[in-house]
Every structure is written in structure tokens, then in C-alpha cells.
Amino acid sequence: MTQAMTLASIGAGRMGRGIAQCVAYHGHHVRLIDAKTRSGEAFAELEEGAIAEIERDLTLMAELGAFDKTAVPAIMARISVVAHEDAGAALCEASIVFEAVPEVRAAKEQAFALFDRFAGEEAILASTTSTMLSSDLVALTENKARFLNAHWLNPAFLVPLVELSPAGETAPETTQTLKRFLEDIGKVPVVCSASPGYIVPRIQALAMNEAARLVEEGVASAEDVDKAVLYGFGLRFAVLGLLEFVDWGGGDILYYASRYLQGALETDRFEAPEIVQRNMEEGRIGMKTGQGFYDYGEMDVDAYRKDRLKAFIQAVDRAGLRRDPVLAKS
The missing domain is CATH 1.10.1040 (N-(1-d-carboxylethyl)-l-norvaline Dehydrogenase; domain 2)
Structure with a gap:
């Protein structure tokens, strides 16, 4: 395994949680960033729900024989949920940032703007969209060479395949870096052009x-x-x-x-x-x-x-x- 990295997901919903579960299982730290500004009480509810769901799913997988149940606390210790107003601190540490917000263009624009504002100079931005093309979404970021789509299949923790779809502006090393990372955590990445429906x-x-x-x-x-x-x-x-x-x-x-x-x-x-x-x-x-x-x-x-x-x-x-x-x- 490569050295432990810090990753982030802009969006703490179903896909973000599945990715967090997978990444943390393989020894990396992941920050689930709330894509919305909400009250302290509402954020606490989101945080509690996300952590509880991930822990429940991990425990279930262990009970089904996927791994030793005693590993659950160590995996959970690598996952944190971050409020929207604290996104800057989380993003500046992340080597790879997954965008996992709803399939609404306005939501994507806000997530990409957050990345452009706070992410490090070498960080990769990977949208998990299942419907929008990288050739379209690339217009939403200033960091075009470090952007591509990474379509995970649900359940993200179990299904090995991840479909990578770079845009024309995506640097080849961006695709290769993400591909190597995914292979290192047991995934099977494939590369396809920006075409409706992927593969x-x-x-x-x-x-x-x-x-x-x-x-x-x-x-x-x-x-x-x-x-x-x-x-x-x-x-x-x-x-x-x-x-x-x-x-x-x-x-x-x-x-x-x-x-x-x-x-x-x-x-x-x-x-x-x-x-x-x-x-x-x-x-x-x-x-x-x-x-x-x-x-x-x-x-x-x-x-x-x-x-x-x-x-x-x-x-x-x-x-x-x-x-x-x-x-x-x-």
C-alpha cells in the first residue's frame, strides 16, 4: 500500500459515504465535507447520521465475513465529517477530492468553486457524476488539467469497477495518478471517453x-x-x-x-x-x-x-x- 493519504469528498450523501468507507478501509484518511451551509443543530444531525450509517455498513460487512470486526474502530477513526464553513481547512490537505453532490448543475458549480478556492496546487478533482460529461463539467473549474470524472458503481465499497472519463483538457498524469490510487485500494479502473452512459x-x-x-x-x-x-x-x-x-x-x-x-x-x-x-x-x-x-x-x-x-x-x-x-x- 502507498503511504497514507488524506482525501476529501464534497458531499456527505450516499456516494460520499460509500467512497469514505472504501478509502478508510484501505488506510487513508477522508473528510466528508457538507456541501451546504446549515445550522449547528442540522449539521450535528448530518454528522451523526453519516458516521452511524458508515459504521453500520462496515459492521454488517464484517458480520458477513468480509473482514475482522475488530478493525471497524480503526477504520472509523480515519473518517470525519466537516461543516461547510470549515471546508477550506479540509480541502487544503486533500490530495484527491471527489465531488459527490446531487446531479444538479448549480450544485456542481458550487462544489467546483469550493475546490478552486481551497484545494492544493496538485490536488485532483474527480466528479462522481453518473449523467454529466467531463467535457461539459470541465468548464466549471479553473483547474482543468487536474479534473476528470470518476464514476463509482454502487455499492461503492463492494463493486470494484470505477469508470474514469477525462476531458480533453485533463492532463494524462492526472488520469494515471487517480488510476494508480484506485488500483492500490483494490479497485479496477477503466478509462473511457466523454460519452453518454459511460460503459x-x-x-x-x-x-x-x-x-x-x-x-x-x-x-x-x-x-x-x-x-x-x-x-x-x-x-x-x-x-x-x-x-x-x-x-x-x-x-x-x-x-x-x-x-x-x-x-x-x-x-x-x-x-x-x-x-x-x-x-x-x-x-x-x-x-x-x-x-x-x-x-x-x-x-x-x-x-x-x-x-x-x-x-x-x-x-x-x-x-x-x-x-x-x-x-x-x-
Whole structure:
């Protein structure tokens, strides 16, 4: 682990608390800054609620076997809630500042102004927005080279993925510094351009809407759709990435399946994108041709396939669904 750092979150709500829990768990100090000016009594209520919620969640995780419960006091000692009027002292100490206020532009403007006024010269500002683009938000800060979006997925303490989306003005070292920090605390950062929906929300919106359509059209019950997702879709894609799976089975299968669904359901939403059609035309359809979305030219494909099949077996085991073979029937 790198040396203990001090971080801050402008916003002490759900996302700020989740980030604080994660950061403090990994040995760093974090200041949850109240984004609003409020009375002493109202702030005391916010502070008490935030600390109680984080401690409750940590205790629950420990009781579920995530870590030793005796570590909770040490983790909690690294977390503090700071009143809005004391934001300057908290921000000047922070190496990384997460903006975690509601998805309202005026609230973002106020949070960014607070950062610009008080943060140190090398501090990074990372917005946790799930809807606004870094290419838009960058206009709200004077420190454009040190700004980017960092989209955490809830629950922030558990889900490893963080989607980093730099703006055009973001310095490459800003992205790399935040990426290294996230990796150090056990996260899996990915970098994407400023595009609506990032990666995960864009994919899951399509999947969730299609699941809802299946119920709406009477194809299957909600319970059976969810079973299909848990024990088919979800289990499979916990082992292979979506594009990795395309290469595994062959891009030609996706191409022809897309054409069939497009015609049978009379909708363009299943039309294969140009990259799939182009790969078909050029013979790049996955492992069987040596190249698809990935290059298998230098890979030991047999060893790779064996490793992935082992992971599938482990996934079925975790789901409690693997059975021993029947050797004889009476």
C-alpha cells in the first residue's frame, strides 16, 4: 500500500459515504465535507447520521465475513465529517477530492468553486457524476488539467469497477495518478471517453429494457427472466467479458443472430454495428481465425480455454449448482 493519504469528498450523501468507507478501509484518511451551509443543530444531525450509517455498513460487512470486526474502530477513526464553513481547512490537505453532490448543475458549480478556492496546487478533482460529461463539467473549474470524472458503481465499497472519463483538457498524469490510487485500494479502473452512459450504464440500460420487454410481451415471467439472467447471462459474463465471449463463440454467430432477430422481431435495435459486419468481411471472427476483438496470434489458446473453463466450473460451484456424476442408476 502507498503511504497514507488524506482525501476529501464534497458531499456527505450516499456516494460520499460509500467512497469514505472504501478509502478508510484501505488506510487513508477522508473528510466528508457538507456541501451546504446549515445550522449547528442540522449539521450535528448530518454528522451523526453519516458516521452511524458508515459504521453500520462496515459492521454488517464484517458480520458477513468480509473482514475482522475488530478493525471497524480503526477504520472509523480515519473518517470525519466537516461543516461547510470549515471546508477550506479540509480541502487544503486533500490530495484527491471527489465531488459527490446531487446531479444538479448549480450544485456542481458550487462544489467546483469550493475546490478552486481551497484545494492544493496538485490536488485532483474527480466528479462522481453518473449523467454529466467531463467535457461539459470541465468548464466549471479553473483547474482543468487536474479534473476528470470518476464514476463509482454502487455499492461503492463492494463493486470494484470505477469508470474514469477525462476531458480533453485533463492532463494524462492526472488520469494515471487517480488510476494508480484506485488500483492500490483494490479497485479496477477503466478509462473511457466523454460519452453518454459511460460503459456499464450504457450496456445495462439496453439489457434492463430488453428484460422488461420480455415481460411486457408475455414471453416469460419476471421471475423466469431473472433466473435466466442469474444462471445464464450473469454467470457466463462473470467469467468472460462481452467482447471476449463474441470471440470465444465467433463473431459470425453474433452477426447471423443479429440479422435473424432484426428480421423476426421487425426492429432495428438488434442490427449488428459496423464493426461486427466489418470483422465478418475481413475474416476476424475470433479464436478460430486467430483474431477478432482480441489478437490470439501469440496466445496459447488451449491454455487460455482451459483457464476460462476452470473459472466457469468455479462459478457454477459458487452458485451451488454443480453435481457429481451419476455412476449408476438402480
